[in-house]
Amino acid sequence: MTEFVKTEVRGTTGVITLDRPKALNSLNPEMARAIDEILKQWRDDDTVTQVVIQSSGKHFCSGGDVRAARDGVLEGRLDEVDTFFADEYAMNLDIANYPKPYIALCNGVIMGGGMGVSAHGSHMVVTEDAFASMPEMNIGYITDVGMSWLLQNLPKRPSQALGAFLALTGYRLSPDDMLATGLATHKVASLDGVLDGIVEHGPGYLDEVALEQGESQLAALYSDIEATFTGSWAEIRERLDGEFGEKVQELTKQASPSSLVAAAELIAANASQDLAGALDNERRLGAVMVREPDFAEGVRAVLVDKDQAPKFAPEADPSKYRAVLR
Secondary structure, three states: OOOOEEEEEEOOEEEEEEOOHHHOOOEOHHHHHHHHHHHHHHHOOOOOOEEEEEEOOOOOEOOEOHHHHHHHHHOOOHHHHHHHHHHHHHHHHHHHOOOOOEEEEEOOEEEOHHHHOOOOOOEEEEEOOOEEEOOHHHHOOOOOOOHHHHOOOEOOEOOHHHHHHHHHHOOOEOHHHHHHHOOOOEEEOOOOOHHHHHHHHOOOHHHHHOOOOOOOOHHHHHHHHHHHOOOOHHHHHHHOOHHHHHHHHHHOOOOOHHHHHHHHHHHHHHOOOOHHHHHHHHHHHHHHHOOOHHHHHHHHHHHHOOOOOOOOOOOOOOHHHHOOOO
């Protein structure tokens, strides 16, 4: 176990609390392993009928600890980095296949690995101040934790084009966007008392406190997304024009050119995969990406020096990424 993951059983509810608020609850290898271990334990424990994951602080989870991964790359500990991502993806699959209600209570930032420990569950509850995003293009990586599959298989809006748009642009989904697509199941005004209600009454309590869905800004972009985000990144880029094109260019202005190429290939490949196959593709492609200079440079610019001025390599040919995908 780790000091950054607290666990307890309240009645018949297993409660996991991410407790690394100074790092916006980003998941390090020990945290990912701790979550997976306790989930396996509770899965086979008949006295635990449901699981809730929450966080301390103002933000649910900002992602995986890619700063630590970058350190591993720079220090030549590539096997450890590969193992971290593989373990995290195995945990994501376990959550998606969990046989008991798995309820994520999410406030503030839900990014990267935070999506992996929330969106794959049976219930994802978001507060009005929450937003979700997959911003991996800006750190020279690819859309992972199963989101390269889930974002194109959203319950209320399954669409390969939408998945590509969300993956490549890092678009920030509002609570109403999350409800409109089915990424989230419930929106609440506050998480105060929600855990207590679930412990006492079960998941059905969420229906009693949920707010109505408001207007989704993402929905207004659907027609442009469907007309634009199919095929390779080169093909997508060729179609960008007008106001929508300007919006996409603004969203991707700090992205690694090669990450955009690689992520587009990943989305296309995973259109014909199930979640397990998609996670395996993410693992394969991710191992390529962390070994390229854009990963270390992107993490440096965004999370280490925080100058937001990465010097990325020229755009790579997509064939090098296609070669590792199934």
